[in-house]
Amino acid sequence: MNVTLIGAGPGDAELMTIKGMNRLKEADVVLYDRLVGEDIIAMIPDTVEKICVGKHTGKHPVPQEEIGSLMASKAKQGLHVVRLKGGDPFVFGRGGEELEILCENNIPFEVIPGISSSIAAGICAGIPLTHRDYSSSLHIITGHVKRNGQLDIDFKSLSGLKGTLVILMGIAALEHICTGFLEAGMNPQTPAAIVENATLKSQRKFIGTLETLFELSQRNQVVSPSVVIIGNVCTLSDKLGI
Numbered sequence: 001m002n003v004t005l006i007g008a009g010p011g012d013a014e015l016m017t018i019k020g021m022n023r024l025k026e027a028d029v030v031l032y033d034r035l036v037g038e039d040i041i042a043m044i045p046d047t048v049e050k051i052c053v054g055k056h057t058g059k060h061p062v063p064q065e066e067i068g069s070l071m072a073s074k075a076k077q078g079l080h081v082v083r084l085k086g087g088d089p090f091v092f093g094r095g096g097e098e099l100e101i102l103c104e105n106n107i108p109f110e111v112i113p114g115i116s117s118s119i120a121a122g123i124c125a126g127i128p129l130t131h132r133d134y135s136s137s138l139h140i141i142t143g144h145v146k147r148n149g150q151l152d153i154d155f156k157s158l159s160g161l162k163g164t165l166v167i168l169m170g171i172a173a174l175e176h177i178c179t180g181f182l183e184a185g186m187n188p189q190t191p192a193a194i195v196e197n198a199t200l201k202s203q204r205k206f207i208g209t210l211e212t213l214f215e216l217s218q219r220n221q222v223v224s225p226s227v228v229i230i231g232n233v234c235t236l237s238d239k240l241g242i
Ligand code: SAH
Pocket: 010, 011, 035, 085, 086, 087, 088, 089, 090, 091, 092, 093, 115, 116, 117, 118, 121, 167, 168, 169, 170, 195, 196, 197, 198, 199, 200, 224, 225, 226, 227, 228
């Protein structure tokens, strides 16, 4: 394969797959994101070209089309390109878009799944995402605000499902997200949680309710990357969490 798209998992290097690790060792050039664990980056030999295409303090990320064409041009030079992404490449990872560019350029590729933070965060906080007594469905939602300033969340429908809601990229707009669910009629006492830096040594978790979650995040100065979990399963955190 000329290009291997690899999910690096949620941060802890031991949570990356063996297959992903093996392919990483075969790379000539690695393009990686900000969310890829530092320990994983440190494992890449010095002889391999490493290109960070993620956002860094005060700087903008490399635009998506540029990442695609960079991958395509390196692959056309006969290099084995590894594209390393945090979590799973197809869960809000824009992996599909990058593969479309490779398709247009007739470049063969392989995709290796990773453990998504949307799954790992609950586990780290002692929150089973489904449980026969509490929740029979799981919904992974983006809390990213669109260019027009709007959230793309169907609050009404999601509130009615009574499943576990897992929100990625939700910290910046947390107040609007919580208000959206409250206005849609969700019980203010619905248990809710935030897991910051899941699987890393710096991990923190906060358990509250839909009504208190935003204030809790402000008081504790919660930062990205964090996963927000809303649903009755969050009550199990004290019992099952560490
Ligand atoms: N493809 C990734 C998600 C990319 S979107 C995946 O499957 O995990 C980026 C969002 O993922 C962040 O804003 C945050 O909500 C979440 N995230 C990624 N890594 C995280 C981590 N270690 N702890 C908490 N949230 C994380």
